[in-house]
Amino acid sequence: MDLAAEPAADDKTRIRPAATVILLRDGASGPQVLMGMRGAAAAFMPSKFVFPGGAVDAVDADVPLAALPAPDCLRRLGQDAPGASALAAAAIRELWEETGLPLGLPGRWEAPQGWRGFAARGLVPDGSALRFVFRAITPPGRPRRFDARFFLADAARLAGDPEDFSAACDELSHLQWLPLEQARRLDLPFITEVVLAEVSALLANGEGSAGVPFFDNSGPVPTFRRLV
Template sequence: MTEDKSRLRDAATIILSREGREGPEVLMGQRGAAAAFMPNKFVFPGGAVDHGDTSVPLARPLNARCEALLSAYPQQTTLPGLTAAALAVTAVRELWEETGLTLAQPGDWPDAPGGDWEKLAARGLLPDAAGLQFVFRAITPPGRPRRFDARFFLADASALTGDTDDFSDAQDELSHLQWIPLRRVRSFDLPFITEVVLAEIGHHLEGRSRDEGVPFFDNSGPVPQFRRII
């Protein structure tokens, strides 16, 4: 049976930030010209939840506030067993696959993991969600070749294991991986939703954060709605 890739899929995206010479900077890479979803655009690491993400253990869990916000405004999902923890696992996995960088802590796996988790387990590491902050949610509009219900997480680069400029373990989905100063990021070729996310989370990245809930660009129905998850 052929997979319907236009169906709405749960996804997680991660915005890594650090302080650079020009102020706050974020990690982004460029999607390939032949990509079905957002070709040539500069994006944050991210992707759809895999079935295996629902059973991957965490070294440290999400904080309670983050987990509560992720559970608000639930949408119908095609993935049984989806949890806030699974979304966090997806964010860590996508970061690892697309950049080679790890949000992890020392720990023992209860069972032998499969796929790319094998490399992390061989280093005695478990994915770590303690440093993740849920900052945005967006559903891709109908009619696109790929549709995602994406949760965006923000994490500081200080939580990474290893060199923040070492992308040698990255797979080839993103090219031109680089830390981009926040003040110059809008000069890059960005998807519309990425520009919206950057505008909404600017106060987080510049140290002016207040707990005002999480912006939610909701295209699940016939009329787009901009909500705030509180």
């Protein structure tokens, strides 16, 4: 589901859980990230370059994962609803819908609506391919608000060609692999700039012990803390 999908009128200011995938691969001159551009008419972040992602669907909580994220990711994700498994499933579904790229392992299952194209490839979503690296809540006053968890994933874990976007829907245009520094020069939302800087630091220095950055705009005063 698109982050800008039209909710009911009384839901427009509700903070909705969401998941985003920062997909990386090795390029000739260093790491590359997959980016796409939102439509000019989108209610949320129009004409901006973003990572694939969107709101958690109700069915995501019931989707079986072939494997779970690492224990430290589960602990950090499990501090709030909707839960680690649903967030991981939503991240994989959004990546599939918006890019046509599947993060999955071979297997058969009875897939609900929204997952049938993924399951038809003989794949079960692979949560172990995801690393939780960032969380941010959209500030008040925006047309849509999300509590977004950002996951890092290696394109080597894809069950397919990382250049094959033929199964993608039309939510993102100009899908392309870009060197990290080039991606940071695009027309980006502020939080995407921050996440790209964090990813660059992680790749250069490793994770460390400080935890996952969390930009919390749920209350009257913005706060920053780390999930440990």
